[in-house]
Amino acid sequence: MYESTVYGSARGDAAGSEPTALARGGVLLTAWALAAGWPPGRLAARLRRDGWQRICRGAWAAPGKETDWRVRETALQLLSPRRVCGHAAAARLHRIGLLAPGPPRPSWSASRASLPPEDVCLRRGLRTTTAARTAADLIRAAGSREEAVTVADSALSRRVVEGVRREPPVRYEELAAQLAVRRPGAPRARTWLRLADPAAGSPAETVARLRMADAALVPECQPPLRTPRGQVLRPDFLFRGPGLAVEIEGYAYHGSRAAHERDIARYNALQSCPEVRRILRFTAREVFTRPDRVTAAVRTALAELAAEPA
Structure with a gap:
């Protein structure tokens, strides 16, 4: 009698004993299935046959569920x-x-x-x-x-x-x-x-600021500027005296045509700010892999602006 009950639930005859019904958020623990009456020798074979994915020992993800870091963390904590x-x-x-x-x-x-x-x-x-x-x-x-x-x-x-x-x-x-x-x-x-600056907008900006400071270049970070039309913009960095703005663009900054168009419009608007005489733009990759070139370009631009008539 007992044996028939257990194997009956293994066939899914008992209400609520199917793996899908036992899972929580698409995660099933082997212990839950065993407690519901599934025999150990049949459980793993059934789960594999149905497309369940093993997350780690004792935990499975539902068929088709993406086993990303959150699913793995959920399983480990269960x-x-x-x-x-x-x-x-x-x-x-x-x-x-x-x-x-x-x-x-x-x-x-x-x-x-x-x-x-x-x-x-x-x-x-x-x-x-x-x-x-x-x-x-x-x-x-x-x-x-x-x-x-x-x-x-x-x-x-x-x-x-x-x-x-x-x-x-x-x-x-x-x-x-x-x-x-x-x-x-x-x-x-x-x-x-003590080196932190809450004005930073990205990891690339943080690294750029630190590397510029190493080169004795200390700009303002994200200062608010106003265009002649009243639009408020915040360049990543501004050397206010010489009028040099420095912009750092992330890897995925241009996610679409619309984003690219917004960036061009912002660049043109930034050029119209009275405090800005020149803009330098660097990619995050340049900041991470060629920081010396970035600081050298900034230093050269500052020297050229200092030599120009205001």
């Missing part, structure tokens, strides 16, 4: 309730920009990290560190000044990240308080935090 997202995944959840955002690493255990409860939150359905703790962890773990300041700038700024316009996820005081705690890398991180 398997281990104390788990929180790793640094890169936490950054994506809070939309904090990284200098080189690769695929998020797997989650790590909260018990291993000894996270206090106030540093953990629920974000977009996943357990993760708070925005302040996430930014602080990323800055402490950064391998370079550029990586660290990119995180700080993004966390403190109002900007568009992954196509979403968002307010600053962290206040400076919150980030400073996190970095005041004695943890590995904190002294260096506090030094890097």
Whole structure:
């Protein structure tokens, strides 16, 4: 009698025992199916036959579901309730920009990290560190000044990240308080935090600003300028005395014909601002791979403007 009941549910005769009905958000844990009466020897074969995708040991994604980083994080947290997202995944959840955002690493255990409860939150359905703790962890773990300041700038700024316009996820005081705690890398991180500028609009702008500062070039960042028609524009950088504006364009700045046309219109309008005598434009790739050429071009333009009659 017992055997027939179990195998009956394995055939899907028992209400609610089908894998699709047992899944949550398109994720099925092997433990759920076994608890519903599926025999271990038949479960994996059935799931593979129906097109279920193995995410990790003990977790499957529904047929056709994209197994991106969020699905993997969801599965890992269902398997281990104390788990929180790793640094890169936490950054994506809070939309904090990284200098080189690769695929998020797997989650790590909260018990291993000894996270206090106030540093953990629920974000977009996943357990993760708070925005302040996430930014602080990323800055402490950064391998370079550029990586660290990119995180700080993004966390403190109002900007568009992954196509979403968002307010600053962290206040400076919150980030400073996190970095005041004695943890590995904190002294260096506090030094890097002092280089942050919430006016920065992208990782490329952050790197450009740092490299210009290394070359003793210190422009204003995102200053508001007004065209003769009253339009307010903010160039990425402005050397106000000589009248040199510097614009940094991201990899995917021109996403469409309309975006390209808006950029041309903005460029023409910026030229009409009384404070602007010349505009230099650089791609993000130039900033990241040829920063010396960028600073040399800026220095040359400043020298030429200084030699011209005002």
